Amino acid sequence: MSEPLRIVVITSDLVVEDPEDTHALDQAERSRSLRIGLLESGFNLIASLPADVFLTERLAQLQPDMIIVDAESDARDALEHVVMATRDERRPIVMFTNDHDTRTAREAVAAGVSAYIVAGLQAERIRPILDVAMARFEQDQALRRELADTRNELNELSTALKDRKVIDRAKTLLMQRQQLSEEAAYAKLRKTAMDKNLKIVEVAQRMLDVADLLG
Incomplete structure (x- = not known):
């Protein structure tokens, strides 16, 4: 039996200081639902990290199989940090967001995101989404190796x-x-x-x- 995927979730600070801030509360609930869905689907959630300047070092230490970006209004900033952190050691990246901006989606795919999911946090959807993302990443890596071999x-x-x-x-x-x-x-x-x-x-x-x- 294969080991469950080791996943790191990249998310912003979810401490809600203002109990009247419904937007922050909704974002915290989204993130909580994502984590629960990952655990219920049998994945190994090894860490939740902020998208900051220390991300590259932390990912190098943790060596996750997959990175999930849980972002909303700060989606572009979070994605930029993740892409830079995985530039030398590529990993599949899945982005869960409520950002419906099609430009953000195009930028994410161009940057190497394997799956860009808008409002798709239902628990029953998580496993097929991650399975497809992993398959797409492996296919992309195979194409990259083939291209590198051809160039050589x-x-x-x-x-x-x-x-x-x-x-x-x-x-x-x-x-x-x-x-x-x-x-x-x-x-x-x-x-x-x-x-x-x-x-x-x-x-x-x-x-x-x-x-x-x-x-």
């Missing part, structure tokens, strides 16, 4: 082509100046590289540099 392959191919051109120029130089065949010129480059414990392309480049210097 292209870089290696580009480097190999450049090296080939340098070696070919050095061979041509030897063939012209020492009246060697192509095979003999390459053999000479290879032997020099072995004797000096260098790569053939390094020997070829040094030879071309000297030739350019002497004219």
Whole structure:
């Protein structure tokens, strides 16, 4: 049986100082409902943290599997802190909010949020939402790895082509100046590289540099 997801919730200070502040009371109740829903759904809620300058260090210590941002009017600020805190070690991010601003939603998705949920705190919705968010994150990570591998392959191919051109120029130089065949010129480059414990392309480049210097 797999271990339950270890979740950190990012939220603002939920201490309601004014009992007449209905907005603050509603926000506190939303956050409480979210936590209850997570626990009832079998998730491991390991911490509730503010979105502050210490967030990166705290997440590094806790190593959660997923981050949930519970934000409303301060959604953009909270999201900015979370994105910066997970820049070097990406994790799935789910955002629960009452902010209906479509621009905020677009910014969240562009920043890497796996799921942006408006007014979706019903307990029965939490598990499928987080399951989909995790699947989307894993797919995104797989695509990123594939893209990185493709870039590496292209870089290696580009480097190999450049090296080939340098070696070919050095061979041509030897063939012209020492009246060697192509095979003999390459053999000479290879032997020099072995004797000096260098790569053939390094020997070829040094030879071309000297030739350019002497004219």
